[in-house]
Amino acid sequence: FKELELGLFVSDRRNQRRAAEKHTSPLTPNTHQPPKHTPTARAERRRAHPPVVFLKTHRTGSSTVQNILFRLGERESATFAFPSRTFQFNYPDRFRATFVDELPEGSSQFDLLCSHMRLDLREVRKVMPQNAVFITLLRDPIKTFESVFGYYTSTVPAFFTARRAAANEGKSALSVFLDSPEIFWDPKEPGNGLAKNPMSFDMGLNNQKWNGSWPEDLAQLEEAFQLVMIAEHFDESLVLLGALLGLKHEDLAYLRLNVRAGNSVTELDENMQAKVRSWNVLDTLLYDFFVQVFWEKAAQFGMERLKADVEQLKAFTEDVQRKCVSRTEVPPKELEDLLRPWQTETATIVGYEVQGNLSLQDQGFCIRMMLPELQYHSHLYFKQYGRDMRAWFPTYVLENPK
Numbered sequence: 001f002k003e004l005e006l007g008l009f010v011s012d013r014r015n016q017r018r019a020a021e022k023h024t025s026p027l028t029p030n031t032h033q034p035p036k037h038t039p040t041a042r043a044e045r046r047r048a049h050p051p052v053v054f055l056k057t058h059r060t061g062s063s064t065v066q067n068i069l070f071r072l073g074e075r076e077s078a079t080f081a082f083p084s085r086t087f088q089f090n091y092p093d094r095f096r097a098t099f100v101d102e103l104p105e106g107s108s109q110f111d112l113l114c115s116h117m118r119l120d121l122r123e124v125r126k127v128m129p130q131n132a133v134f135i136t137l138l139r140d141p142i143k144t145f146e147s148v149f150g151y152y153t154s155t156v157p158a159f160f161t162a163r164r165a166a167a168n169e170g171k172s173a174l175s176v177f178l179d180s181p182e183i184f185w186d187p188k189e190p191g192n193g194l195a196k197n198p199m200s201f202d203m204g205l206n207n208q209k210w211n212g213s214w215p216e217d218l219a220q221l222e223e224a225f226q227l228v229m230i231a232e233h234f235d236e237s238l239v240l241l242g243a244l245l246g247l248k249h250e251d252l253a254y255l256r257l258n259v260r261a262g263n264s265v266t267e268l269d270e271n272m273q274a275k276v277r278s279w280n281v282l283d284t285l286l287y288d289f290f291v292q293v294f295w296e297k298a299a300q301f302g303m304e305r306l307k308a309d310v311e312q313l314k315a316f317t318e319d320v321q322r323k324c325v326s327r328t329e330v331p332p333k334e335l336e337d338l339l340r341p342w343q344t345e346t347a348t349i350v351g352y353e354v355q356g357n358l359s360l361q362d363q364g365f366c367i368r369m370m371l372p373e374l375q376y377h378s379h380l381y382f383k384q385y386g387r388d389m390r391a392w393f394p395t396y397v398l399e400n401p402k
C-alpha cells in the first residue's frame with residue numbers, strides 16, 4: 001500500500017472530479033512520478049492468485065467480500081472486469097459480455113470480476129479466463145428479504161406501490177406488502193427482480209416460480225461455483241475462501257460494510273417471518289441447498305482445522321479493527337464524503353471513523369478496509385483506465401427518480 005499517501009484523500013465529489021481532470025485519483029499521490037500500475041507493469045507482473053468471479057448478490061454482505069477482493073486486486077495490480085457504465089452490469093438485465101468495459105491497454109486478461117449482476121454463466125465465461133474461480137455469497141433468506149425491502153423500498157416498483165398503500169392504511173410498508181404481495185408484484189416489470197426470491201434472481205434462476213429445470217439449474221450452479229459462502233458463517237466462509245485462493249489472514253481481515261442503522265431494521269415476528277419465507281420459498285430452497293454444500297466443503301477441509309483457522313482469523317481481525325477504527329456505527333452526516341456509504345431514501349447506512357495517528361501505510365490499509373463500494377469502485381476504475389467512470393449514480397436510481 002505504499003502508493004497511498006496521507007492528505008491526498010479528497011473529501012468531496014468536486015475534488016474527486018478535479019483530481020480526475022488532473023489525471024490523478026483521490027487515493028493516489030499527486031506526484032510527478034509515473035503511476036505505479038502502468039499498463040506495462042500490469043502486463044509484466046505474475047499474479048499469485050487465480051482469476052476470480054465473485055457474483056455480488058444483493059444485501060447478503062457482498063460489499064464486505066467485494067472490499068476484500070478490491071484490496072487484493074489493487075495490491076496485485078489485477079485487471080478488473082468493470083461494467084462499462086456505472087457500478088453494475090446493466091442490472092437487472094441478465095449479464096452479457098458486452099456489458100464489460102474494454103480490456104485496458106497492456107492487459108492480456110481480466111483477473112477479477114466482482115460487481116453486481118444478474119448471472120448468465122455462459123456470458124461470464126466469454127469474458128473471464130477459463131481457470132477463473134467462481135464464488136458467491138448467500139444469506140438467510142428472511143434476513144436478506146427484510147434487508148432488500150428496507151433498502152430498496154423506494155426503488156423496486158412492487159415495494160414502493162406497497163409503501164404508498166401503507167401510507168393510507170397507517171401500517172408498515174413491509175406488513176402491507178406481505179399481507180398480499182401478489183397485488184403489488186407485477187412479474188413483467190423488470191425492476192421487480194429483487195421483489196421475490198432476490199438471491200435466486202441474482203443467480204440467474206427463475207425466481208418467479210419453481211419449474212422442472214430448477215434441480216438441474218442448481219446442480220449446474222454447484223458445479224460452476226467452487227465456493228458459495230454463507231453470511232451466517234462468514235468467518236468460516238473466509239477461511240475456505242483463503243484456502244481456495246491461497247490468501248493469508250492479513251488478506252482476509254475485514255469490517256462489516258453497508259450495514260443499516262438499527263432504526264432502519266424491522267424486527268419480524270414469527271408470523272411475518274413465515275410470510276417472508278413463503279413468499280421467498282425458492283430462496284429458501286437455494287440457501288438450504290448451498291448450506292449443505294458448504295458444510296460438505298468444510299468437512300473436506302477438516303472441521304478441526306476450520307475451527308482453529310476461524311479463531312486465528314477472528315483474533316487477527318479484532319486486532320486490525322482495534323488498530324483502524326476509532327468509532328463504529330457512525331451516522332452518515334458525521335462521515336466525510338470519502339467514507340460515507342450510499343444512502344437510500346428508506347435506509348440509513350452507517351460507517352466508520354478511522355483512527356488518528358496512524359502511519360501512512362497503516363492509514364492507507366485502514367481507509368481501504370472501510371471504503372464504501374462506490375468510492376472504491378470508482379477509485380479502481382480510475383486507476384485502471386485513467387479516466388472517470390461514465391456515471392456516478394447506479395442506473396436504478398436514474399431510471400426510477402424519486
Ligand SMILES: Nc1ncnc2c1ncn2[C@@H]1O[C@H](COP(=O)(O)OS(=O)(=O)O)[C@@H](OP(=O)(O)O)[C@H]1O
Nearest residue numbers: 058059060061062063064147234256257258259260
Ligand atoms: N460480515 C458480514 N456478515 C454478515 N452480514 C454482513 C456482513 N457484512 C455486512 N453484512 C450485512 O449485509 C448487508 C449488506 O449487504 P450487501 O453489501 O450485499 O448490500 S448491497 O446489495 O451491496 O447493497 C447488511 O445487512 P443489513 O444491515 O441487515 O441491511 C449488512 O449488515
